[in-house]
Amino acid sequence: MMMLIVVSSAIFAGLLFTGTEVEPARSIQRAMALLVPLGVLVFSIFWSAQQSAELRDEDRRVSALEDAARLQRFDWLTHALTDALSRPMRSPLHRVRALQVYVTTLVGVGRFDDAERSAAAMLGEGVPLGMVTSLRALRVYAMLREDRLVDADRALGELRRQDRDIDISGHAPAMVALAAMYRDAVTGHCDDALRSFEKNRPAIAKQLGLRVADADALAAHSALTLGQSSRAAHLWRRATLFASPAELVHRFPPLSTTSAALAPASVPPELATGGAR
Amino acid sequence: MSPSTDLLAFRRTLATGTAARFFLVLAAMAGTAIYVFPLGNPTLGAALFAAAALVYFYLSWKSIAVSRDAMPAHEHLARGNLPEAEQLLTTALRKFSLFPSQRAVELLQLAQLRFEQSRYIESADLANAVLSLRSPAPILASAQLVRLEAVTELLDLPRVHAGLLALAKLPLSHADSARLMYCRTLYEVALSAHDHTLYLLPGKLQLAQALSGPRYARWCLELARSALAAGRHELFDHLVARAVAVGDSANLARKVPDLADAVDKAALHPEFGRI
Numbered sequence: 001m002m003m004l005i006v007v008s009s010a011i012f013a014g015l016l017f018t019g020t021e022v023e024p025a026r027s028i029q030r031a032m033a034l035l036v037p038l039g040v041l042v043f044s045i046f047w048s049a050q051q052s053a054e055l056r057d058e059d060r061r062v063s064a065l066e067d068a069a070r071l072q073r074f075d076w077l078t079h080a081l082t083d084a085l086s087r088p089m090r091s092p093l094h095r096v097r098a099l100q101v102y103v104t105t106l107v108g109v110g111r112f113d114d115a116e117r118s119a120a121a122m123l124g125e126g127v128p129l130g131m132v133t134s135l136r137a138l139r140v141y142a143m144l145r146e147d148r149l150v151d152a153d154r155a156l157g158e159l160r161r162q163d164r165d166i167d168i169s170g171h172a173p174a175m176v177a178l179a180a181m182y183r184d185a186v187t188g189h190c191d192d193a194l195r196s197f198e199k200n201r202p203a204i205a206k207q208l209g210l211r212v213a214d215a216d217a218l219a220a221h222s223a224l225t226l227g228q229s230s231r232a233a234h235l236w237r238r239a240t241l242f243a244s245p246a247e248l249v250h251r252f253p254p255l256s257t258t259s260a261a262l263a264p265a266s267v268p269p270e271l272a273t274g275g276a277r
Numbered sequence: 278m279s280p281s282t283d284l285l286a287f288r289r290t291l292a293t294g295t296a297a298r299f300f301l302v303l304a305a306m307a308g309t310a311i312y313v314f315p316l317g318n319p320t321l322g323a324a325l326f327a328a329a330a331l332v333y334f335y336l337s338w339k340s341i342a343v344s345r346d347a348m349p350a351h352e353h354l355a356r357g358n359l360p361e362a363e364q365l366l367t368t369a370l371r372k373f374s375l376f377p378s379q380r381a382v383e384l385l386q387l388a389q390l391r392f393e394q395s396r397y398i399e400s401a402d403l404a405n406a407v408l409s410l411r412s413p414a415p416i417l418a419s420a421q422l423v424r425l426e427a428v429t430e431l432l433d434l435p436r437v438h439a440g441l442l443a444l445a446k447l448p449l450s451h452a453d454s455a456r457l458m459y460c461r462t463l464y465e466v467a468l469s470a471h472d473h474t475l476y477l478l479p480g481k482l483q484l485a486q487a488l489s490g491p492r493y494a495r496w497c498l499e500l501a502r503s504a505l506a507a508g509r510h511e512l513f514d515h516l517v518a519r520a521v522a523v524g525d526s527a528n529l530a531r532k533v534p535d536l537a538d539a540v541d542k543a544a545l546h547p548e549f550g551r552i
Contacts, residue, residue: 056414060448067451070487130352173356205490205523206357212490212523238522241515268512271479 055090062094065101074108081105096127103138107145116142132162137175144182145253152183174200174207181218186254190222197222213242214251221258233262240264281399283387284406286371294377297336304329333375340374347383354386354393362390381412381420388423392430401427418447422456429460437464455487459496471503475512494524498533498540517543 061084068077081102089095099122106115119139127135136159143152159176177200184193197219205212216239223232236258239248245259280288304325311322347369353362366387374380388403404424408417425440441464444457458481465474478500485493501516517539520529526544530537 059415063450070451129348130355202525203357207355207490209488209490209493210486210523216522238518241519241522265518266515268509268515270509270512271482271515 051090055094058090058094062097062101065098069101069104069108072108074105077101077105078109093128096122096131100127100131100135103135107138107142112142112145115139116146116148133159133173133175136162137173137179140179141182144179144186149183149187156180156183174204174211177204178208178211178215178218181215182252185218185222185225185252188225190225193222194219194226210242213239213248217243217248217255217258218252220262221252221255224258224261232258236262237265281402283367283370283391283399284402286367287377287384287406290370290372290374291377294340294374297373297375301329301333301336305333336373336375340376340379343369343372343374344380344383347386350383350386350390354390357393359390359393362386363394366390378410378412381407381410381416384410385416385420385423388420388427392423392427395430397427397430400424401431414447418444418449418453421447422449422453425460426456429463432463432467434464434467451484452487455484456492458484459488459492462496462499466499466502469506471506474500474503475507475509490523491525491528494520494529495532497523498529498536501539502533502536513539514543 065077065080065084068080081098084098085095085102089098099118103115103119103122106112106118116139119135119142123132123135123139136155140152140155140159143149143155156176156179159179177196181193181196181200184190184196197215201212201215201219204215208214216235220232220235220239223229223235243251245255245264249256249259308322308324308326308329312319312326313322347365350362350365350369353359353365366383369380369383370387384403384407388400388407391397391400391403401424404420404427407420408424412420421440421444425437425444428436428440437460441457441461449457462474462481465471485496488496497516497520501513501520504510504512504516517536521540521543526540530540533540
C-alpha cells in the first residue's frame with residue numbers, strides 16, 4: 001500500500017512537471033498530484049481497519065469452535081463446522097485451527113477412519129509446528145481405534161522422530177506417551193505400558209492436566225492384566241476421580257473389563273449430580 | 278523497586294526500534310520531497326528514498342527472523358522446559374527489532390515463564406509492559422490475565438480485585454475463564470468467603486477441567502480449605518485426593534503449608550509409598 005501511494009505520487013508529480021503549459025490545466029494537475037495519493041492513503045487506512053475487524057471476528061468464531069471441542073459439544077460442532085468450513089476464511093491459520101477442531105470432532109463422534117484421513121491430509125498440506133504433535137497423536141489414536149496396529153506403530157515412530165527433529169529436549173510430549181501407552185495396552189505389552197506410565201506420569205499431569213486420568217486408567221488396565229489387582233484398584237480409583245467409568249470406556253473400549261472388575265472412586269453427594277467429574 | 282533486566286532490555290530495543298523507524302521515515306519523506314518538488318536533484322531524491330526502503334526491508338526481515346527464532350519457546354513452555362524457553366525469549370528480547378511493539382507475544386511468554394518460575398513481581402511487571410503496547414485484544418486480555426495471576430500469588434488483594442473487575446468485562450476463551458476462576462477462588466479464600474468458594478461447585482469443577490495440572494491441584498487445595506472451614510469433611514478428603522492425583526505433592530505441601538499434613542496423608546499410600 002505504501003508503494004502504491006509512492007508510485008501514484010511519482011506518476012502525478014511526473015504529470016505535474018512534464019504536462020501542459022496552460023495555467024488552469026497545470027493547477028488541476030497540481031491538485032490531483034496531492035489529492036490522489038491522499039485519497040489512496042485514506043482508503044488504505046479504512047480498508048486495513050475493516051480487514052482487521054473481519055479477522056478478529058473470524059478469530060472469535062474459531063475460538064468458539066475450539067472451546068466447544070474442549071467441552072465435547074460434538075453435536076453442536078457438527079453443524080457449526082459445516083457452516084464455518086463451507087465458507088472461505090480470511091486467514092489460513094484460522095482455517096487450519098478449524099480443521100483441527102474438525103478432526104477432534106470426527107474422533108469424538110467415532111468416525112475414526114475419516115479422522116485419520118483428515119489428519120493425514122492436513123499433515124500433508126503442512127500445519128504450524130504447535131499443531132503437528134496433537135494432530136499426529138490424534139491420528140495414532142484413530143488408527144488404534146480402527147485396529148490398524150502396524151500403521152499406528154509407524155505413525156508413533158514418526159511422532160517420536162518429529163519430536164527429535166524440532167529439538168525439544170526433556171520429556172517426550174505427554175500426548176506421545178499417552179498414545180504409546182494405549183498402543184502397549186491394546187497389544188498386550190502391559191509391562192511396557194506400566195514402565196512408560198511410571199516414567200511419564202508427572203509430565204502427563206503437568207501438560208495434559210486432568211487427562212492424566214486416561215494414563216491412570218490405562219495403567220490400571222495393564223496392572224489388572226498382569227494380575228496386580230491391588231495396584232489396579234488404586235489406579236482405577238484415582239482415574240475415576242476425574243472421569244466416570246463410562247467415559248473412560250467410551251475413550252478406550254478395552255477398559256470395559258477393568259471397569260466391570262474394579263470399583264470407582266466414591267464421589268461426595270454434592271458432586272454426584274451435574275457431571276462434576 | 279527497580280525494573281528487571283528483561284524489562285530494561287526490552288525498553289532499550291523499544292527505544293532503538295522507534296528511533297530507527299523515525300529516521301527511516303524521515304529519509305523516505307526527504308527523498309520523496311526532493312524527487313517530487315523542485316528542491317534539488319531528482320536522482321538524489323530517488324536514491325535517498327530507495328536506500329531508506331532497502332534498509333527498511335532489511336531491518337524488517339531481521340526483526341521477523343528474531344521473532345521466528347523465538348517461536349519454539351511456546352512449545353518449550355507448554356512442555357515445562359523452562360530453561361530452554363528462557364534462553365530463547367531473553368535472547369530475542371535483547372536483539373534489535375524494527376517493530377518491538379509487535380513482539381508483545383514474546384514479552385507475554387516471558388511473563389508467563391517468570392510466573393512459572395515463581396518470580397511473580399517480574400511477571401506482573403512484564404505483563405504491564407505488554408499492556409502498554411499497542412497489541413491485538415486477545416494478547417492484551419492474556420496479559421491482563423497473567424498480571425492477575427501474578428498479583429494473586431502475591432496476595433495483593435486490591436490489585437486482584439481490580440484485575441477481576443477488568444477481566445469480567447472481556448470476552449474470554451474457556452481456558453482463560455478457568456484461569457480467571459482460579460484467581461477468583463484464591464481471592465475469595467484469602468477473604469475467607471468460603472460460601473462463595475463452594476457455591477455452584479459442580480459447574481466450577483467442569484470449568485476447571487481447562488486448567489493445567491499444577492493450577493488444578495492448587496485450586497482443589499484452596500477449595501479443600503473452604504470445605505474444611507465449612508465442616509464438609511468428605512468433600513475435603515475428596516478434593517485433597519484430586520489435588521494430589523494431579524499435582525506434585527511436595528510442591529503442593531510447600532505452597533499450602535497449612536494443609537501439608539493432609540496432602541502428605543493423601544499422597545502416602547500404605548502399599549505403594551508416595552504417589
